[in-house]
Amino acid sequence: MAAAGLDFGTSNTTLGVVSGGRADMVRLEGDEETLPSATFYHQDGSISVGRAAIAAYVGGEHGRLMRALKSVLGSALMEETTLVGRSRVKFRDVLKRYLAEVKKRGEAAAGAPLTHLVHGRPVHFVDGNAEADRLAETTLHAIARDLGFREVSFQYEPIAASLDYEQQLSREELALIADIGGGTSDFSIVRLGPERAKKAERASDVLANDGVRIGGTDFDRHLSLGRVMPLLGFRSKLARGEIDVPSVYYHDLATWSAINRLYESRVHRELVDLEKRAAAPRLIQRLMRVVDDERGHTLAIEVEAAKIAVAEQGAVAVPFDWLERGLSTHIDHAELVRHTGELAGRIGARVDACLAAAGVAASDIDAVFLTGGSTRLEHVRAAILAAVPEARVVTGNVFGSVGTGLAVEAARRYG
Structure with a gap:
């Protein structure tokens, strides 16, 4: 039996497994640790996932491609079906088949069944709708249990990224964690450091979380x-x-x-x-x-x-x-x-909201840790950094920091 940390992203998915107290990222497709969140339904009813799914579609094979699977969580689309061949498939089943393949590959790498899971989640699946947000997490929890995970817990994605960042620190600092992914932009303000990393309970180190459903x-x-x-x-x-x-x-x-x-x-x-x-x-x-x-x-x-x-x-x-x-x-x-500047502005505005929720000034932030593919957009980075102009800028593994942190958290909770 083994534990895992799953970052099921709108654009990409990563999985870390814990064995013998050690957390390692799984190569989910060839030598790649990332698996595009995509499924291709072939005409014979079989599926391909990740890059293979995209390649089948781009190569002209007849079938049905689905991408950005996570974005249906908490939305009306979750209750809909989509036509695949002559049959209609529930979006819940699309997610389940994709995540089943991720779990299968993780178990092959771990050499043991994956039974305990720390599942990443955005601060808000859906903006301003607590019921839809609850439903999104409940849906992921139910799917994970259906796939054979006996214990399932959740961690905010920016908090997971902070745990990855913390591993490189030699002194304590107050950090703003910015995770700008394919579907959401999430922020946390966290006290981090080598001594704090040894604590069993970290709730008091998290000063604030905030986010908005805007992403790549x-x-x-x-x-x-x-x-x-x-x-x-x-x-x-x-x-x-x-x-x-x-x-x-x-x-x-x-x-x-x-x-x-x-x-x-x-x-x-x-x-x-x-x-x-x-x-x-x-x-x-x-x-x-x-x-x-x-x-x-x-x-x-x-x-x-x-x-x-x-x-x-x-x-x-x-x-x-x-x-x-x-x-x-x-x-x-x-x-x-011109076409996306308003989105970048809304992302930057959440930094101010997060600072206010934490009760700290922008000048109190020692470092801003950037992760997520959309941090590569210059005007998005500028909007975030404008809110904390004195902070040191650290760029993490764009697609891997959240997954690494979730694996670290899985080792802490279940290792």
């Missing part, structure tokens, strides 16, 4: 709506009057967890009618081609890649020749900020 997938959505969806008719007009074409198709197409809604047969019929009524029917034809060929995730993957390229290089050209010869868009840092 939201930046993808806003960037897609701003730069890509207009190529498919978003905000274009109907032929009669000044009314825009319905926006619901574009919002679903720009949202990872909602893309598969467009593959229902009724949507095709609606788009055929919309093309007849549109002032720019050629744009609607592009939209129809994406929907009829089930290439919505192709668009989302390309927008996500463009966002990352802009963060790393400053600008990128995004070709869509697969949709129409010569079709493309250009995105630079200014465009990224």
Whole structure:
């Protein structure tokens, strides 16, 4: 029997296992410790997960890709089903099959059944809705028990990241932990240090937790709506009057967890009618081609890649020749900020709220520890650091700090 720390993320998942009191991260896919939170349902009913799932879809295999699985927790989507082949599958079962595969790979690495689990969770699954937040955690707890975990407990993801950071400290300090992931942005203010790490109970070291349901997938959505969806008719007009074409198709197409809604047969019929009524029917034809060929995730993957390229290089050209010869868009840092700057501002505002909840001044923070893939976005980092300008900046393992900390916590609780 063994314990584990699970960071089930919107974009990626990691798993740490504890054996003999030692916590180690599992290579979940080849040599990679991260497993993209993606599932591909093949036509024969089998599934692939992670990079293999994305590769099957990108390679043109017929089936159903699902990404950003965690984002359905606490939302109305959790009660819906999605069409897979000729059958409808509950989103709860999609999550369960994915996490079952993660557990299976963890047990293969540990050489023993995984029976005890520390499950990571954001500070808020859903903003301003305590009941939905409770339901999201309850759902994850039930799935974990169904998968054979006898003991299941939870830890806030930024607290887990702080435990990873604490391992490198030689003196005590007050730290702001910023975990900006694919689905949420979470903050904790924690007293850390070598002596504090030895304590069995750490509740008094945590001064405040706060968060907001904004993450990398939201930046993808806003960037897609701003730069890509207009190529498919978003905000274009109907032929009669000044009314825009319905926006619901574009919002679903720009949202990872909602893309598969467009593959229902009724949507095709609606788009055929919309093309007849549109002032720019050629744009609607592009939209129809994406929907009829089930290439919505192709668009989302390309927008996500463009966002990352802009963060790393400053600008990128995004070709869509697969949709129409010569079709493309250009995105630079200014465009990224124009379409997503409001999101970065809302993330930064949560730092002030966290400081107020902790009862400390910005100048009291010794260090800010940054983790999560979205901390690579320059304007997101700037929004966070502007709130604590005197703090030392430490960049953690972008995708691994939370998982490492959860494994450390699993060793403490169950080792």
